Each structure stands twice: as C-alpha cells, then as structure tokens.
Amino acid sequence: MQAEIIRAPAEARCQEELQRLKAWDKYPRPTGWQISPRAVEKFILGDPELNIKPKYIGDRDRIQVAIATLVSDRALLLVGEPGTAKSWVSEHLSAAICNDSQLTIQGTAGTTEDQIKYSWNYALLMAEGPSDRSLVPSPILTAMRAGRIARFEEITRCVAEVQDALISILSEKAIAIPELERVEYAKRGFNIIATANTRDRGVNEMSAALKRRFNFVELPVLSDLQQEMSVVRQRTQEMLAEHELQLDLSDELVETLTTVFQELRMGQTLDGEQKVKSPSTVMSTAEAVSVLFGGCLLATHFGEGMVNGSHVMRLLVGAIAKEDKNDLESLSEYLETVVKKREGRVWKELYETRRWLKSL
Ligand SMILES: Nc1ncnc2c1ncn2[C@@H]1O[C@H](COP(=O)(O)OP(=O)(O)O)[C@@H](O)[C@H]1O
Ligand SMILES: [Mg+2]
Known part of the structure; x- marks a missing residue:
C-alpha cells in the first residue's frame, strides 16, 4: 500500500x-x-x-x-x-x-x-x-x-x-x-x-x-560543511529510494553544491578570504536537497544517468530567483569571482553552464 x-x-x-x-x-x-x-x-x-x-x-x-x-x-x-x-x-x-x-x-x-x-x-x-x-x-x-x-x-x-x-x-x-x-x-x-x-x-x-x-x-542553520553535506546526501538518497531511482551521488558533487549554499548564505568564501554577495532568498539546507534531487531527475530522465554540475545549475537558478530576480546578479557575480577560479570537475561544470542564468 x-x-x-x-x-x-x-x-x-x-x-x-x-x-x-x-x-x-x-x-x-x-x-x-x-x-x-x-x-x-x-x-x-x-x-x-x-x-x-x-x-x-x-x-x-x-x-x-x-x-x-x-x-x-x-x-x-x-x-x-x-x-x-x-x-x-x-x-x-x-x-x-x-x-x-x-x-x-x-x-x-x-x-x-x-x-x-x-x-x-x-x-x-x-x-x-x-x-x-x-x-x-x-x-x-x-x-x-x-x-x-x-x-x-x-x-x-x-x-x-x-x-x-x-x-x-x-x-x-x-x-x-x-x-x-x-x-x-x-x-x-x-x-x-x-x-x-x-x-x-x-x-x-x-x-x-x-x-x-x-x-x-x-534549530540553527547548519554551518558545519560536513554536517550539512551529510543531510544533503542522506535526504537526497532517501528521496531517490522513495522514487525507486538508482543514481550515484559523487562526494564531489555533494560537496560543491553544499559549499555554494554555505558561501552564498554567509556572504563569504569558506576560507574567509573573499566577500560574496548574498541573495535575499533563504539558502536553506532543504533547498539544497531539492536542487540536488531535481538535478537527479533531470539526469535520470533526460541525461545519461550521471548527475553532474550542469543538471544542478539548472535547478539552482530557479531556487535563487524565487523571491527576487535581482538575486541572479548575486549568483552571476559569485560565478565570475569565485567559481571561475576553482579547480575540479563540478566547479567547471557549474561555470560552463552559467548561460542558464539568462534563461529566466
Ligand atoms: N539538520 C538537519 N537534519 C536532518 N534533516 C534536515 C536538517 N536540516 C534540514 N533538513 C531537511 O530539510 C527538509 C526541510 O525541513 P522542514 O522541516 O520542512 O523545514 P522547516 O519546517 O524548518 O521550514 C527536511 O526534509 C529535512 O530532512
Ligand atoms: Mg515548516
């Protein structure tokens, strides 16, 4: 039942x-x-x-x-x-x-x-x-x-x-x-x-x-990266199981997405070196979960079955523009000043799909 x-x-x-x-x-x-x-x-x-x-x-x-x-x-x-x-x-x-x-x-x-x-x-x-x-x-x-x-x-x-x-x-x-x-x-x-x-x-x-x-x-916002990563990973896996979907979530993807959420929320990079403009939308853990799960659905139904930064980017844009379209400027600035410089596959995928920002 x-x-x-x-x-x-x-x-x-x-x-x-x-x-x-x-x-x-x-x-x-x-x-x-x-x-x-x-x-x-x-x-x-x-x-x-x-x-x-x-x-x-x-x-x-x-x-x-x-x-x-x-x-x-x-x-x-x-x-x-x-x-x-x-x-x-x-x-x-x-x-x-x-x-x-x-x-x-x-x-x-x-x-x-x-x-x-x-x-x-x-x-x-x-x-x-x-x-x-x-x-x-x-x-x-x-x-x-x-x-x-x-x-x-x-x-x-x-x-x-x-x-x-x-x-x-x-x-x-x-x-x-x-x-x-x-x-x-x-x-x-x-x-x-x-x-x-x-x-x-x-x-x-x-x-x-x-x-x-x-x-x-x-109940505080989780500020510890590892803790928030475990919530994002665990809840997304549970939702995948509820939908009877099988998909691997790479640690790199979960870590990158959670880092994006924490940095935009706090208004600075995790190492504290650089200021970042915070969007007015709440960058909650729950939102990170739904962005990742949405990315998983895209990957399952329209992709090759591997969820990557580009899938996630498409959902991220909607999540950030929810309350105020001007928030997309904060995201755009973050992509140009922070994401562009970062090494790693997922960071590159996020940067390369920045065109999605213009789609709204
Ligand atoms: N610290 C946490 N531990 C476990 N799950 C969390 C945590 N923070 C957020 N979540 C997840 O976020 C989702 C949204 O939570 P919800 O209870 O609707 O938020 P609220 O009522 O505070 O707005 C839930 O699915 C929950 O599993
Ligand atoms: Mg509630």
Whole structure:
C-alpha cells in the first residue's frame, strides 16, 4: 500500500524502526508515551547498533531539551529559519511519542479559533442540535482526548487573538464546550509542538502570556560543511529510494553544491578570504536537497544517468530567483569571482553552464 501513497506519515514510514526501539526499550515511559524519552532521542538522532537512521543531524543537547519539554507541563516551540527541519523534527517527535503525527493544524492568517477548539457539522446541528455527533473536534481536542501530541505549524502566522486561544488550553489543559454544558480535560500524554519561522512576523509578537507557556528550542542553520553535506546526501538518497531511482551521488558533487549554499548564505568564501554577495532568498539546507534531487531527475530522465554540475545549475537558478530576480546578479557575480577560479570537475561544470542564468 505504502508505495502508492506519495508521502506516508512518519509513523508509517518508520514503523520497523519504532518496533525495534520498543523491543529494546527498558526505560520508564511517561504516561501516554509509547517509548521512553531515551528511545525517542535514539529515533531522532539515530543509532547504528539498533540500525536506526538519524532523522535530524545536529545538536544532541537541543533535541534532549525538546524531548524533556514534552514530558513537562510546558509546550514546545521549535523556532528557526525556513528549512532547518522544524516541521520534520516535529513530525518525527510525535510519531515516536504517540505513533501519530497527523493531529496537525497549519497556521495561516485565516486560521480561526474554531479550528483550534471545535466546530460543528451544521447539517447535524440543525437536525439534532448540539450533540456529540454534531461536534467536530479540532486536532487539538482529539489529541487531548487521546493523550497524544498535537502539532501546530507556523503558529506566528495566525492573528494574535487566535494564538491566544491556546493560552487556556495550555494552562488549564481543558476545553470548555458550553453548548454541551461540559468541559473536556486532556489525558496525560497530551502536549503541543508548535513551529515558528524567524523570517515571518516575529515570534516576538506572540503575547507574553502565550510565550510563557512554551519552551523555545532553536534549530540553527547548519554551518558545519560536513554536517550539512551529510543531510544533503542522506535526504537526497532517501528521496531517490522513495522514487525507486538508482543514481550515484559523487562526494564531489555533494560537496560543491553544499559549499555554494554555505558561501552564498554567509556572504563569504569558506576560507574567509573573499566577500560574496548574498541573495535575499533563504539558502536553506532543504533547498539544497531539492536542487540536488531535481538535478537527479533531470539526469535520470533526460541525461545519461550521471548527475553532474550542469543538471544542478539548472535547478539552482530557479531556487535563487524565487523571491527576487535581482538575486541572479548575486549568483552571476559569485560565478565570475569565485567559481571561475576553482579547480575540479563540478566547479567547471557549474561555470560552463552559467548561460542558464539568462534563461529566466
Ligand atoms: N539538520 C538537519 N537534519 C536532518 N534533516 C534536515 C536538517 N536540516 C534540514 N533538513 C531537511 O530539510 C527538509 C526541510 O525541513 P522542514 O522541516 O520542512 O523545514 P522547516 O519546517 O524548518 O521550514 C527536511 O526534509 C529535512 O530532512
Ligand atoms: Mg515548516
């Protein structure tokens, strides 16, 4: 079944790993959790002995704080630049803790309080009046009833009043349903993982009362070349496997592409010798993965089956021009002042295909 679904949820994709962890797990589990915090940590950061693949590459301490927060009374807020794996970590944490990453609210400017608490099936409401049948619980109410994790994506995109509807849920762990003359209390195991983008309307604008109910954990942009290369390589390989494609990714290609991303992001060459103009677009790790994967698709379907710098260049141009076409000038300058001088096959391929810049 799974092969036909474009994207199965984490608990389905990682079912075998979660089974192995359950069998191994001898540590105390918080009420409502299917595995212990230690096992959740192994699930997120990987464990070669148990053959658990790392989901997140980065700082162990931050992940431990995130997991410990979820055992506490406080909710977890993952903050960071776009593409730093906030949603990815949130999905995998909920899959590990309660085998359900689907109780999710996507925050937008149009999110309403109903979507956070509950709403009604209006046909049934008209026919029967307020009843359990006509009540439509929100993902949060469902999570409270079952003692699970609810996810709230991009919370800062919601208007302040809607965000503040969470305050009473988080402090009282209950939702009042006056129409049914009832209060629903959260079962143990319930908590919320929210994510917020530092590029959006800021986290600073959240009300002080709401901020106090969250522990903030920042997921940083990876500045270490080797670490970022492992993410780019691993995620691209996973995506190739999901699409049943076989293609060799050369270390040289992964290293060159990741270097391009780091140098454009930081505004200087890795050796610190030369300044580079940074594009206004976010040069995120996630974007590097999609550029490389896009290059792989070009190579598979229109090339000789070997992905090279020229394939990658075509995707890179689109990724950089996404927000502002003027960003292509930064890329063009980078090609002329940095890439041109570099030795190595992939650097040369990037430089030689600079004509793609003019194609947009
Ligand atoms: N440090 C990292 N470790 C593992 N994967 C990462 C890392 N940083 C980014 N990624 C990858 O980037 C992709 C995008 O992440 P996402 O969670 O959508 O970003 P965000 O929600 O922060 O904008 C995911 O596929 C994830 O695997
Ligand atoms: Mg996200």
